[in-house]
Amino acid sequence: MAEGKGDIEALIGQIARLPGLGPRSARRIVLYLIRKRAGQMAQLASLMGAVAENSRECLVCGNITESDICAICHDPTRATGEICVVTDVADLWALERGRAFRGRYHVLGGSLSALDEIGPEDLHIPQLIQRIADERISEVILALAATVEGQTTAHYIAEALAGSDVAVTGLAQGVPIGGELDYLDDGTITAALRARRKLQ
Numbered sequence: 001m002a003e004g005k006g007d008i009e010a011l012i013g014q015i016a017r018l019p020g021l022g023p024r025s026a027r028r029i030v031l032y033l034i035r036k037r038a039g040q041m042a043q044l045a046s047l048m049g050a051v052a053e054n055s056r057e058c059l060v061c062g063n064i065t066e067s068d069i070c071a072i073c074h075d076p077t078r079a080t081g082e083i084c085v086v087t088d089v090a091d092l093w094a095l096e097r098g099r100a101f102r103g104r105y106h107v108l109g110g111s112l113s114a115l116d117e118i119g120p121e122d123l124h125i126p127q128l129i130q131r132i133a134d135e136r137i138s139e140v141i142l143a144l145a146a147t148v149e150g151q152t153t154a155h156y157i158a159e160a161l162a163g164s165d166v167a168v169t170g171l172a173q174g175v176p177i178g179g180e181l182d183y184l185d186d187g188t189i190t191a192a193l194r195a196r197r198k199l200q
Contacts, residue, residue: 008034060131062107062124064089072096078104081138084193085128085157087111087145090182095143100190103141106131111149112156120156128157132166141196142170145180169196 008030016026033041057063058070065071072078082103086092092105108123120126132140142157144150158168171192181189 057107061092061105062089062109063092063105072104078102079135080104081136082141083128083131083135083137083139084141084143086143086181087150087153091143091145091180094181094184094189095193098186098190098193100193101141104135108144108153111144111147112153113149123153125157125160129160132161132164137166139167139169141193142168143181143193144170167198169198171196 012023012026012030015021015029016023018026021029033044054066055064056066056068058065058073059068060073061070063070063072080103082101083106084092084095084101084103085106085108086095087108087110089107092107095101095105106124106128108125108128110118110123112118112120112123128140131137140157140161142154144154154170161168184192
């Protein structure tokens, strides 16, 4: 019995580490799952195992997928000549929720940060520059956070593309200073995307 209680407490501890949750929320979730163990708990455990085994980064854009190339990169109708650059996959998913953008994406995997010693080679910036050349991109939309790191990254990419035929734009109204895309509502994201401004 003590061993079972240890497993339950360990599960509560693991769930409490998830973003937006704490010990009290984790206890409620675990108790709910235990009561529904025959249905939801077993299905959840099976799905988590499958995702852990099969999920990977898209070889083209960095999105999370179950195959080498994600559905967005595979979709020929999304070859519009526009690439929307985001910091991480959560931002990509946030933009997809709003359904305002029908081009393709590029996930950087973070932001430039001198403090954390994160440089361009630590991100997917070289791959972005290569994609722009290979895919005949006409516009790069920098949908990066309105933070110091996000804007430093945007400035670096804009400078790297200076002198090229590619239009570099950024999100405009609707995104507050210090705002993260994943926490914004769909309407705000859509308005910001449509009112993007040219950066070079």
